[in-house]
Amino acid sequence: SDVTDLIVPDDHPGATEAMAAVTRGDAPELLEFRFLTSSGESRWMQMHSRSVDPGPAPHRALVTGLQDIHDRRAHREVLDALAAVNGVLVGADDESTLLDDVCRVLVDGTGFSLAWFGAAGPGVDGALAMVTSYGQSDGLSGPVTRAPGASDLLGAASTALATGRTDVRTSGDEQTASPAGSGIRGERRIRTTVGIPVEVDGSIDLVLVLDRMDSHPFQTSTSANFDQIGHQVGMALSGVRARHRLVDALNEQALLSTAIEQAGESVMIATVDGTVVYANPATAVTTGYPLQEILGGTTAKFASGLHDKEFYKGIRETLRAGGTWRGVMVNRNRDGELYEEDSTVTAVRDDRGEITAFVSVLRNITRELKLEADLHRLRSDRDSVVAAMTGVRVGPTIEATAASFCRAVARLEDIDLARVLLVDSDEQAVPLGITGTAYLNWEVGVPIDFPHLTTVLEITRTGSWWLPLDTPVGPDHAVAPLVAPLIETGFESVGFTPIWWEGRIFGVLTVLSRTPESEQWGEARTTVLDELSSYAGTMLGAQASRRSEWKRLRDEIRDVIDHVDFHPVFQPVIALDGGDVHGYEALTRFASGRRPDLVFEDAHSVGLGIELETACAVAAVRAAVALSTGPWLGVNFSPAAVIAGASATVAELADRPLVVEITEHVEVESYAALRAPSPPARGCGSRWTVPGPAMPASTTSWSSSQTS
Numbered sequence: 001s002d003v004t005d006l007i008v009p010d011d012h013p014g015a016t017e018a019m020a021a022v023t024r025g026d027a028p029e030l031l032e033f034r035f036l037t038s039s040g041e042s043r044w045m046q047m048h049s050r051s052v053d054p055g056p057a058p059h060r061a062l063v064t065g066l067q068d069i070h071d072r073r074a075h076r077e078v079l080d081a082l083a084a085v086n087g088v089l090v091g092a093d094d095e096s097t098l099l100d101d102v103c104r105v106l107v108d109g110t111g112f113s114l115a116w117f118g119a120a121g122p123g124v125d126g127a128l129a130m131v132t133s134y135g136q137s138d139g140l141s142g143p144v145t146r147a148p149g150a151s152d153l154l155g156a157a158s159t160a161l162a163t164g165r166t167d168v169r170t171s172g173d174e175q176t177a178s179p180a181g182s183g184i185r186g187e188r189r190i191r192t193t194v195g196i197p198v199e200v201d202g203s204i205d206l207v208l209v210l211d212r213m214d215s216h217p218f219q220t221s222t223s224a225n226f227d228q229i230g231h232q233v234g235m236a237l238s239g240v241r242a243r244h245r246l247v248d249a250l251n252e253q254a255l256l257s258t259a260i261e262q263a264g265e266s267v268m269i270a271t272v273d274g275t276v277v278y279a280n281p282a283t284a285v286t287t288g289y290p291l292q293e294i295l296g297g298t299t300a301k302f303a304s305g306l307h308d309k310e311f312y313k314g315i316r317e318t319l320r321a322g323g324t325w326r327g328v329m330v331n332r333n334r335d336g337e338l339y340e341e342d343s344t345v346t347a348v349r350d351d352r353g354e355i356t357a358f359v360s361v362l363r364n365i366t367r368e369l370k371l372e373a374d375l376h377r378l379r380s381d382r383d384s385v386v387a388a389m390t391g392v393r394v395g396p397t398i399e400a401t402a403a404s405f406c407r408a409v410a411r412l413e414d415i416d417l418a419r420v421l422l423v424d425s426d427e428q429a430v431p432l433g434i435t436g437t438a439y440l441n442w443e444v445g446v447p448i449d450f451p452h453l454t455t456v457l458e459i460t461r462t463g464s465w466w467l468p469l470d471t472p473v474g475p476d477h478a479v480a481p482l483v484a485p486l487i488e489t490g491f492e493s494v495g496f497t498p499i500w501w502e503g504r505i506f507g508v509l510t511v512l513s514r515t516p517e518s519e520q521w522g523e524a525r526t527t528v529l530d531e532l533s534s535y536a537g538t539m540l541g542a543q544a545s546r547r548s549e550w551k552r553l554r555d556e557i558r559d560v561i562d563h564v565d566f567h568p569v570f571q572p573v574i575a576l577d578g579g580d581v582h583g584y585e586a587l588t589r590f591a592s593g594r595r596p597d598l599v600f601e602d603a604h605s606v607g608l609g610i611e612l613e614t615a616c617a618v619a620a621v622r623a624a625v626a627l628s629t630g631p632w633l634g635v636n637f638s639p640a641a642v643i644a645g646a647s648a649t650v651a652e653l654a655d656r657p658l659v660v661e662i663t664e665h666v667e668v669e670s671y672a673a674l675r676a677p678s679p680p681a682r683g684c685g686s687r688w689t690v691p692g693p694a695m696p697a698s699t700t701s702w703s704s705s706q707t708s
Contacts (some may be wrong), residue, residue: 008034008042022049032069044073077110078225084109085229089236096132098240099206102233103134106210114211117198118157128157131206160195161207166226167195196230200237208233266341266362269348272355274298286341286364288334299360302331304338319347319358328365339366378527384412385531392535398422398543399444402433405539409511409532414525416491417512420536421448422544423505424551429453432507456496460508464497464529490514497529501541506548509536554606560599561608561615565591568620570627573634583632583659586620597665604638604666613641617650625655632657638666643673 007015011033018031031049034042049064084105092098103115114135121127156169170192191213198206208230260267266286269278279294287294287302307330318325325345332338341362348357388408395401402420409418419442420433431442442448459465469487486494491512499507509532560566570584588596603612617635624633633656637647647660668674 006035008036010034018047019049032073035066044069078229081106081110082225082229082232086232089232092236092240093243095237095240095244098233098236099132100134102208103132106229107135110210112194112210112212114209116209118161118207118209119205120161128161128207135211156193156195157207157209158195160197161204164197164199164204166197166223166230168223168226169193169195194226196226198230198237199234200241205234205237264363266360266364268294268299268360268362270299270358270360272357274300277357283362286333286339286362287331302333304330304332306330306338315345319345319355322347329362339364340369341365381412381525381528382531385528385535388412389535392539394539394543398540398547399432401540401543404433405536406433409509412528414513414515415511416514419510420499420540421508421510422547423453423457423507424548429508457505457508460496460498461505464495464526464533466493466495466526466529468493486512492516495525495529497533499533499536499540501537501544506544507536507540509533550606553602554608557599557603557606557608557612560590560592561612564615564619566616566619567591568616568623570620570624573631581628581631583634583657584624584627585634585661586617586624586636588616588620600638600663600665604640609638610641610644610646613637614646614649617646618653621650621653621655621658629656632659634659634661636661636663638663639668639670639674640666 015031015033031047032044033047035045036042046067046069047064048067085102088101088105089098092101099117103117106112106115112135114133116133116135117131118128119131121129156167159165159167192211194210196208196210197204198208200206210226261280263280264282266283267278267280268276268283270276276294276297276299279291281291283294284291289301315325315327325343327343329341329343330338331341342365343363344361346359347355348359350356388411391404392408393401393404395404402422406418406420409415418433419431422430422432424430424447428447430447431444433444467483469483469492483494491514493513493515495511495513497509497511498505499509509529511529511532566588569587569589571587572581573583573585574580575582590596590599592599600609600612603609613636617637620635621633627633633654635647635650635658637660639662641647642660642662651658651660662668662674
């Protein structure tokens, strides 16, 4: 048979070319090919051929010698693999890339078809978790469970991982069935497996597994080279991990340094004599000193002078005893202002235990303490406001209620005087509830002359505000008319707060204080003004609304009287038997068109009823001169107008007999007062008609009369 039939088919092209070269008479070469054995396995053989027939090619006779170099070839492959592995390990800085490259060079440069790294898997005894792989996976993936049986190819990986020794397994079968639960899909054609333990920093961390398709028992020297590959990979992994730990440590140190630099708390390091050798930017913010002035100086520059020697002695004793001092320290900033710090001081010691420095972490708590004090003050103020407001009594008039309210407000701490200003629709300010000494020339119910009232209202409309009276105020300032007399009488600040009712401002509460620290007082007590504003609106709002309506109505009636927005009409009284006119009843019609009885009712409600009745009656008497003389003239009056003498005044102007009719729209409360002699009426006689006492007030009765 042809000699090439003994060669592995994959090597046929090379073998054919080599035979042709020898036949041509070329110099003989040592050639290496894989030959098939009787069992079907392949083995590397070294072949040497030479021509022994001097005849012409290609029919020369050849003499060929074969030498089994299978083990030597495998040993050489492992040495080449070791060199390739060392090449990728040099300069490797990433663990994942390192493992990938090792697998790649072992497959590409050797007869191994698959290289992979495995680690002990969790939970299952003998399980391997594949970390990375390269080559023909042949169904191997994910967690791989060691198959039972010592001869199982996967047992090499598990054994190497467990014992720390390289383990080589071979199988003579064409294919190996995968045990159930092993994590291998289908059948594996792998016939040789090498498990190489990888020791990192003294412990077996990984196993390098090499698989090949042929059955190849490696020699002991070759196994030593496998051990060297595992050792080199372990050394490289140790270096990579060490570098990563160093980088992490440096990053952590940089992070710590950045955190200290950016911390909101002050951090200082000082020597035992108090010289500051480090301070973070927050220290400069808190103290007001730039860092260049802090570094190299001493901590004494921050001393407030409020702590005695015993205070600092206690700190030193605590630190020398190995403890950490914690407490609140009062310091002074560059501007001379005091501030409080929550301080933690720790001693730094050298290897001999000697104190070399002190580290202080300081947190400025001045604002926190102020907020805490303000909160306590706010709660106290609210309790005081509630207690004061329980003493306020709603009086029959808004003036009485406002007076009670202002007295209660003036009893609060730091408030020495209170005023309520009622703002009407014309934006006039009417003082109410004046209590105590009147330092301003204000009278209750009398509008004050305040040229900048609109400006003050606009400011107050946005909320409570205060004005320290030591603030310079020019003559044109909105509150200039208020400030001058208050400063003269010793007040330090004045506060304003709006009083709301049904969505509009109807008044302003003004409070005055002689507390010296007016700026701090005003800031802290704005909430008190808001509380008082709420109470004032509740107590005064309804009365202010009624008062506003009363004023509007009074102004309306006053306008009717002053402008004579009415005229009389006359209704004749005719005798039924002859048709003669006996008299005229005077009636009034208003320009507004409203019913006369409603207009007179409104006039009486605002105290102008008698004046309106008199004006209407006088207008009727004067207009009656145009009527025929002789018949009497009837006019209507309320009981109050008659008792007040209005009817007698009108009777004096009449040029004819006057009939005074008591209106049926108002109940007669005292007939005795009506029957009392009226003032004498000069001129024509008058007759009086009064509703009877036994009849409803709405019914007119001619039950009695009096002529004068």
